[in-house]
Amino acid sequence: MILSNEFIFNDENFEPQNDCVIKSGPTVIKMGRGQMGKEWVVKRDVYCFKITIEDTHRNTIEEAMEAVSRLPILYLVGLEIVSDENENGLALYKDLGGAAGHGGRTYCNLIGLNLGVIIHELGHGIEQEVRLSAESDLLDRWEKEAKNVDSVTVSGYGNQNPWEDMAEFCKVYAVCLQTNKLEELKERSPNRFRIWEHCMKLVNSTLRNKKCADSEDVPLKPELPVQDGSAEETLVTPPDEYEPDSPEVEVTSKSSNYSYVIFLVLLVILGLVLFFFILNLLFSKHSTVRVRVNPRAD
Ligand SMILES: [Zn+2]
Numbered sequence: 374m375i376l377s378n379e380f381i382f383n384d385e386n387f388e389p390q391n392d393c394v395i396k397s398g399p400t401v402i403k404m405g406r407g408q409m410g411k412e413w414v415v416k417r418d419v420y421c422f423k424i425t426i427e428d429t430h431r432n433t434i435e436e437a438m439e440a441v442s443r444l445p446i447l448y449l450v451g452l453e454i455v456s457d458e459n460e461n462g463l464a465l466y467k468d469l470g471g472a473a474g475h476g477g478r479t480y481c482n483l484i485g486l487n488l489g490v491i492i493h494e495l496g497h498g499i500e501q502e503v504r505l506s507a508e509s510d511l512l513d514r515w516e517k518e519a520k521n522v523d524s525v526t527v528s529g530y531g532n533q534n535p536w537e538d539m540a541e542f543c544k545v546y547a548v549c550l551q552t553n554k555l556e557e558l559k560e561r562s563p564n565r566f567r568i569w570e571h572c573m574k575l576v577n578s579t580l581r582n583k584k585c586a587d588s589e590d591v592p593l594k595p596e597l598p599v600q601d602g603s604a605e606e607t608l609v610t611p612p613d614e615y616e617p618d619s620p621e622v623e624v625t626s627k628s629s630n631y632s633y634v635i636f637l638v639l640l641v642i643l644g645l646v647l648f649f650f651i652l653n654l655l656f657s658k659h660s661t662v663r664v665r666v667n668p669r670a671d
Pocket residue numbers: 493497537540
């Protein structure tokens with residue numbers, strides 16, 4: 374049985390709420406992939422996130438906000454995950470080299486406002502947020518405890534590898550959430566269901582603070598520097614084919630450059646300390662000899 378055939382994605386199950394509000398913008402910016410665009414900070418419920426649109430893209434901010442207002446509230450954290458400093462939030466590009474979208478912890482790039490694609494890409498962001506900040510064995514567990522154990526597949530696309538399987542499950546879960554079929558989904562794929570709900574709970578509670586939970590008028594809070602915490606990212610970077618054009622690779626190499634410089638400085642300091650220690654030893658030996666020699670000379 375294939376879950377995505379059983380629980381078919383249909384835009385009609387995702388009613389637009391039209392409850393997005395622009396907090397600030399547009400700001401002219403150079404987007405993550407180098408193109409010029411405009412960026413807005415948008416609020417929905419207690420969530421604040423960015424929407425960025427490449428110049429001359431066919432979609433407007435109003436259309437983008439309408440699409441975002443269709444997302445289940447639980448999934449808005451996915452937009453916050455990709456809206457930290459130097460990130461573009463939901464980013465619309467005119468071209469992504471043939472892909473409909475790219476998703477990760479630091480970006481949700483799309484060529485259009487296809488809701489199924491948005492949810493799939495947010496699934497990658499949620500998965501990476503959990504794996505890179507808390508549970509480095511997440512994909513292993515997904516593969517061994519869920520994908521290989523539950524007697525169903527999610528979709529042909531998901532069969533490629535555990536992370537695509539997870540992003541596809543994110544989409545099926547959204548369908549079931551909107552159509553009151555979560556119990557059925559849990560029966561069909563209990564282990565995927567358990568791990569996915571665990572991830573959703575983590576990102577919606579302990580791992581992140583909702584950016585606009587405090588006050589109606591709080592804009593995006595100042596963020597930690599990008600390199601913060603990326604040491605773990607270096608250790609658990611997924612296989613090469615994971616996100617072929619991921620900006621994360623750049624972040625990782627920048628941060629390892631920093632560590633390299635710190636390491637060198639420490640090495641030099643250690644070298645200097647040793648040098649003076651040996652010099653001191655030699656000097657004190659020398660003066661001991663002199664003390665012994667001098668009385669005889671007198
Ligand atoms: Zn994917």
